[in-house]
Amino acid sequence: MRNYRFRVNPVYKKELKQSARTSRTAIILLVYNGLMLLFGLFAFYVTFEGDRQLSVSYTDILSVYSIMTGIELGLILLITPMLTAGTIAGEREKQTLDILLTTRLTPEKLISGKLQSALSTILMLVFSSLPVLALVFSVGGVTFRDLAQFIVLIFITSIYIGSMGMFFSVLCRRTTEATIWSYVALAIVLFGTTAVVGVTGILKCMNAEQGDGYYGVFSLYTYYNIGIGPVCLLLLINPLLTFAAMVKDQVGGAAMLMGCLEQESRLGNYIVENWLLFSLTLQTIIAAVLLGASARMLRPTGGGRKQRLRRLTSGMR
Amino acid sequence: MVKLDQVTKYYGSFQALNGLNLQIDKGELFGFVGPNGAGKTTSMKIMAGLLACDGGTLWIDGEQVTPGSGSWREKIGYMPDFFGVYDNLKVMEYMEFYASIYGRENDRRYLYELLDRVGLAERGEVYVDHLSRGMKQRLCLARTLIHDPLILILDEPASGMEPRARYELKEILRQLSIDGKTILVSSHILPDLSEMCTSIGIIEKGKMVVKGTVEEILSTFSEANPLLMTFTGGQEAGMRILKEDPRTRNIASRGSNVSVLFNGGEEEEADLLAKLIAGGARISAYRRAEGSLEALFLKLTDKGDENANA
Ligand SMILES: Nc1ncnc2c1ncn2[C@@H]1O[C@H](COP(=O)(O)OP(=O)(O)OP(=O)(O)O)[C@@H](O)[C@H]1O
Ligand SMILES: [Mg+2]
Numbered sequence A: 001m002r003n004y005r006f007r008v009n010p011v012y013k014k015e016l017k018q019s020a021r022t023s024r025t026a027i028i029l030l031v032y033n034g035l036m037l038l039f040g041l042f043a044f045y046v047t048f049e050g051d052r053q054l055s056v057s058y059t060d061i062l063s064v065y066s067i068m069t070g071i072e073l074g075l076i077l078l079i080t081p082m083l084t085a086g087t088i089a090g091e092r093e094k095q096t097l098d099i100l101l102t103t104r105l106t107p108e109k110l111i112s113g114k115l116q117s118a119l120s121t122i123l124m125l126v127f128s129s130l131p132v133l134a135l136v137f138s139v140g141g142v143t144f145r146d147l148a149q150f151i152v153l154i155f156i157t158s159i160y161i162g163s164m165g166m167f168f169s170v171l172c173r174r175t176t177e178a179t180i181w182s183y184v185a186l187a188i189v190l191f192g193t194t195a196v197v198g199v200t201g202i203l204k205c206m207n208a209e210q211g212d213g214y215y216g217v218f219s220l221y222t223y224y225n226i227g228i229g230p231v232c233l234l235l236l237i238n239p240l241l242t243f244a245a246m247v248k249d250q251v252g253g254a255a256m257l258m259g260c261l262e263q264e265s266r267l268g269n270y271i272v273e274n275w276l277l278f279s280l281t282l283q284t285i286i287a288a289v290l291l292g293a294s295a296r297m298l299r300p301t302g303g304g305r306k307q308r309l310r311r312l313t314s315g316m317r
Numbered sequence B: 001m002v003k004l005d006q007v008t009k010y011y012g013s014f015q016a017l018n019g020l021n022l023q024i025d026k027g028e029l030f031g032f033v034g035p036n037g038a039g040k041t042t043s044m045k046i047m048a049g050l051l052a053c054d055g056g057t058l059w060i061d062g063e064q065v066t067p068g069s070g071s072w073r074e075k076i077g078y079m080p081d082f083f084g085v086y087d088n089l090k091v092m093e094y095m096e097f098y099a100s101i102y103g104r105e106n107d108r109r110y111l112y113e114l115l116d117r118v119g120l121a122e123r124g125e126v127y128v129d130h131l132s133r134g135m136k137q138r139l140c141l142a143r144t145l146i147h148d149p150l151i152l153i154l155d156e157p158a159s160g161m162e163p164r165a166r167y168e169l170k171e172i173l174r175q176l177s178i179d180g181k182t183i184l185v186s187s188h189i190l191p192d193l194s195e196m197c198t199s200i201g202i203i204e205k206g207k208m209v210v211k212g213t214v215e216e217i218l219s220t221f222s223e224a225n226p227l228l229m230t231f232t233g234g235q236e237a238g239m240r241i242l243k244e245d246p247r248t249r250n251i252a253s254r255g256s257n258v259s260v261l262f263n264g265g266e267e268e269e270a271d272l273l274a275k276l277i278a279g280g281a282r283i284s285a286y287r288r289a290e291g292s293l294e295a296l297f298l299k300l301t302d303k304g305d306e307n308a309n310a
Helices: A010-020 A024-049 A058-085 A087-093 A097-101 A107-128 A130-139 A144-171 A175-207 A216-221 A230-237 A239-251 A255-265 A269-273 A275-298 A305-313 B040-047 B091-101 B108-117 B133-144 B163-178 B190-196 B214-220 B235-244 B266-278 B293-301
Strands: B002-011 B014-024 B029-033 B055-060 B063-065 B076-079 B151-155 B182-186 B199-204 B207-212 B226-233 B248-254 B257-262 B282-288
Touching: A010 A024, A010 A107, A010 B091, A024 A058, A024 A107, A024 A130, A058 A087, A058 A107, A058 A130, A058 A144, A058 A175, A058 A239, A087 A097, A087 A107, A087 A144, A087 A175, A107 A130, A107 A144, A107 A275, A144 A175, A144 A239, A144 A275, A175 A230, A175 A239, A230 A239, A230 A255, A230 A275, A239 A255, A239 A275, A255 A269, A269 A275, B002 B040, B014 B040, B014 B055, B014 B199, B014 B207, B029 B040, B029 B163, B029 B190, B040 B055, B040 B151, B040 B182, B076 B133, B091 B108, B091 B133, B108 B133, B133 B151, B133 B163, B163 B182, B163 B190, B190 B293, B199 B214, B199 B293, B207 B214, B207 B293, B214 B293, B226 B235, B226 B266, B235 B248, B235 B257, B235 B266, B257 B266, B266 B282
Parallel strands: B029 B182, B029 B199, B076 B151, B151 B182
Antiparallel strands: B002 B014, B002 B055, B055 B063, B199 B207, B226 B257, B226 B282, B248 B257
């Protein structure tokens, strides 16, 4: 009789056991919360000391909330590639991968076990920093629903960035190589997309007729309506914009940025108003594709990177 | 049980397997020999489902199979030539991890029995990365047994083991063979293989050169063995005659004992002896060396190399 009871992924279970015996997790936890606390105090200081008033204004609290969650997101973005890029490449380096691939364990199970263990570390970081975030709640102004939404955002973002790490971990031979490529991918997603949109704007400005009243590049920095166009959709894959959309929805922050996006993209306000939903959905789809590709490349056909890539592109059977 | 038919494998433009044929019947303990780079590891990886071949067909347990498909891998236990173990995991936990892939992690008695089989029963609580190399290899062997596979594919399981550990490994493999497992084992240590294997295949440059039982192979190729003779006098004259004879190679002497590779059958051997005696040599012993797989191996895998060391 087969046992249909829910079973914990064996790889995940093993990773838990191993990491419980190292100080790595503890160190990450310590550094992470230390930084959160440091930045948190700094945010409070800048916001409240800056104007030397005893009264605490409502918008100040909201800006502290935005800063704190923003920092949390930034830290998670930085940590995720590190947690995922070594997963498969590390097994390859330690020469344990071949054994795994000859067992009953499917590449999908292997990928999901590794991802689960990275995500559980991230969730642990997020939950461990809740007390620091609670500083904001102590003063009020933000609901628990907002916080839950933020945690969902962090969760999806780390799956998204983590799937890139996994992808390179399967593709590359060495952990270092995979780590570098993961950070390159992260930089492209964060800054590359922004740069493309920015450069499009600059080009539009320069091509604008003088009669339009624009003066070359400089008009970009004013909130004039350049009309960058649908290339702005590229920003849907940028977690920073996703976060900006959430902050705007929740506490009305980043309103100028989102307003600008609405105006420049010329897409009508439907997409921009639902930016959070659209970008999270798109990022989830990208993550699913990357994870599927990773599993496919792990199918036992062996060979080097070229063969793994060929395996990916040839005959999607 | 396992059959490879005209299997080819390319690494880029380099041909590692060149129409390899191999058949291993149920219950056989098959020894796989060949020089470095002959393609043993490559063909074993193909059989374990880790590599796809570029041509030819593969049968496992009577079924034609392709890598990455089906459940035929369940029938195989594979031990790679080089492998690592996980940090921060104890021996028993290492076994439990692989067992959990098959849903057997709670069957501690079973895992203990497997460890006992390879002599590691006492080491369950030791961290795997603290084990010696030979112990790691035995642990890996125990691991390949977890899902009770029909076929074991072991790539140089004895490499780096001291003689006693090798002897124990031989005993373990023999026992597994008696228990009904079909075993394919590669090695560079020929005496070990000739002692325990029911049959042997010699592979070179991606092709099977010869295969059969050890006795069959040795009797077919007995001419590969050197002639041994002991001089009691006239050794110098004898050596000259040996050197002048076109059918001899690799003449080596130690004191009055001389060994020489001689290309010829029994009649030619007798002729040579007559010639030596006529030339003034006094000989107290004269015979073909006992079949040695080593000599055969060197002869078969070193064609045309006159400096081969017999
Ligand atoms: N991943 C690879 N890429 C390119 N060439 C390879 C690769 N793996 C093996 N080869 C080549 O294929 C040939 C066969 O290698 P293989 O490892 O199968 O030999 P082997 O018989 O196991 O040798 P050894 O006795 O040293 O273990 C060698 O010439 C080797 O250089
Ligand atoms: Mg090898």
